[in-house]
Amino acid sequence: MGERLAVVSGGGTGIGRAVAAGLAVDGLDVLVVGRRAAVLAAAVERISAECGRAGAVRAVVADLTDPEQANLVVEAVGERAVDVLVNNAGGYLGGETGTLAGVAAHWRANFDANVLTAVLLTEALRPALRRPGGRVILLSSIAAQRGGGGAYSAAKAALHGWAYDLATQLGPEQVTVNVVSPGYVADTEFFGDRMTPEGHAKRVAATLVGRAGEPDDVAAAVRYLAGPSAGYVTGQVLGVNGGSVLGR
Numbered sequence: 001m002g003e004r005l006a007v008v009s010g011g012g013t014g015i016g017r018a019v020a021a022g023l024a025v026d027g028l029d030v031l032v033v034g035r036r037a038a039v040l041a042a043a044v045e046r047i048s049a050e051c052g053r054a055g056a057v058r059a060v061v062a063d064l065t066d067p068e069q070a071n072l073v074v075e076a077v078g079e080r081a082v083d084v085l086v087n088n089a090g091g092y093l094g095g096e097t098g099t100l101a102g103v104a105a106h107w108r109a110n111f112d113a114n115v116l117t118a119v120l121l122t123e124a125l126r127p128a129l130r131r132p133g134g135r136v137i138l139l140s141s142i143a144a145q146r147g148g149g150g151a152y153s154a155a156k157a158a159l160h161g162w163a164y165d166l167a168t169q170l171g172p173e174q175v176t177v178n179v180v181s182p183g184y185v186a187d188t189e190f191f192g193d194r195m196t197p198e199g200h201a202k203r204v205a206a207t208l209v210g211r212a213g214e215p216d217d218v219a220a221a222v223r224y225l226a227g228p229s230a231g232y233v234t235g236q237v238l239g240v241n242g243g244s245v246l247g248r
């Protein structure tokens with residue numbers, strides 16, 4: 001068993017899996033959380049091989065929009081302290097917005113997926129956060145800073161305001177809270193079948209470095225904020241977007 005423990009929501013795929021693998025390589029034990037058991041099991045196997053520590057990674061199957069299921073993570077943590085909490089679960093949810101009822105359902109779904117998942121998991125684990133030294137990291141989006149995603153943009157932007165309050169509350173207990181805001185990251189399930197070659201090219205062209213982001217680009221930022229050298233960084237938004245949005 002490692003000395004430090006991380007919880008990564010959405011750790012079965014994409015950015016979350018890269019974050020979980022990076023933290024496991026850094027020596028932390030990791031709990032990955034998501035709704036699909038088979039996806040999580042595959043991630044556990046892959047990350048365990050990558051970090052070379054059998055038993056370092058465990059899965060918790062939970063829909064984090066549901067308070068009762070968020071408590072399943074608390075049960076899995078048990079008596080241990082949580083050194084690093086990465087609220088990565090989320091995504092863009094489409095929907096029929098031709099009626100007001102549809103608009104309401106669409107906005108609630110995006111708020112649930114991107115805000116409530118993070119709020120419920122954080123509140124559930126708040127008593128267990130390592131004091132001093134705990135780290136809370138929220139995955140937002142470039143869409144929060146420049147729009148373009150409607151309800152998704154608004155939901156991600158809500159994380160920023162909440163992160164500032166959380167950082168204020170937990171700072172005196174030496175727990176940091178920061179937001180990582182990725183730009184376009186390929187090779188995840190985020191876009192599903194929505195991405196086209198034109199959409200990809202447009203997003204790459206919007207960067208200053210002329211390429212799509214990779215999950216490891218974002219994981220590197222999370223690993224920095226999760227590490228001991230970032231103890232004086234809190235209440236910040238760190239953009240990982242290839243220069244698509246400057247200095248916000």
Ligand SMILES: NC(=O)c1ccc[n+]([C@@H]2O[C@H](COP(=O)([O-])OP(=O)(O)OC[C@H]3O[C@@H](n4cnc5c(N)ncnc54)[C@H](OP(=O)(O)O)[C@@H]3O)[C@@H](O)[C@H]2O)c1
Pocket residue numbers: 009010011012013014015016033034035036039062063064065088089090091092113117139140141142181182183184185186188189190191
């Ligand atoms: N890819 C990009 O270009 C991009 C850009 C900016 C921000 N982001 C953000 O980065 C984060 C990771 O996205 P990604 O690109 O890696 O996409 P992804 O592969 O779709 O990852 C999202 C993860 O969240 C989990 N999840 C979603 N709803 C959940 C719920 N209610 N309870 C528990 N787990 C849930 C999913 O697993 P299950 O379906 O099994 O639950 C999945 O593993 C998201 O918050 C996304 O909004 C992505």
